[in-house]
Amino acid sequence: MILDELATLIASRKGVDPDSSWTAQLLAKGPEKCAEKFGEEAIEAIIEAVKGDKARLTSEAADVLYHLLVMLAARDVTLDEVLSELAQRQGKSGIAEKASR
Template identity: 75%
Template sequence: MNAIERLAETIAARKGADPDSSWTAKLFAKGPEKCAEKFGEEAVEAIIEAVKGDRAHLITEAADVIYHLLVMLAARDVSLAEVMDELARREGTSGISEKAARKA
């Protein structure tokens, strides 16, 4: 099991936890919309660091993006395994072809 899988399991375990005991539980308590908002904020922060060219800060912000993506997915009962299955389904398919298939 890799670090992202372990993180996803930890996030899932915190879904029913007391919001006073866990930042993740606090996010869940605020609802899926707030979880999505936090993901968006972190994504913007990662974009800013990528544009600035600050490698160290980009790594930190990218980790925040991954964490908040997993929280947002869990808030809507979407598992990491489902996302990984979708990536596996797309493997070997041209991005151009895959996008065209979505529009059809």
């Protein structure tokens, strides 16, 4: 799965020379900057969703997924942990699940 491969690549960039890759630069700036960048990309995706431009939304959605994985890596949360959380929620009513939090 491409997200697994991307998460692995992102994790491999932690602690390497920031001049070696964009991902390493983001991670070197810390979790707060990674979260900020994720937020920026999420807003851009929202704008494209409202505009209705499918190609631009697709591109921005890819950016959102990448920056989500970077943000998670910055806080040592793995994709597997997120997927496990989703699996636990599967089959539950969204309303009941939200109420349990």
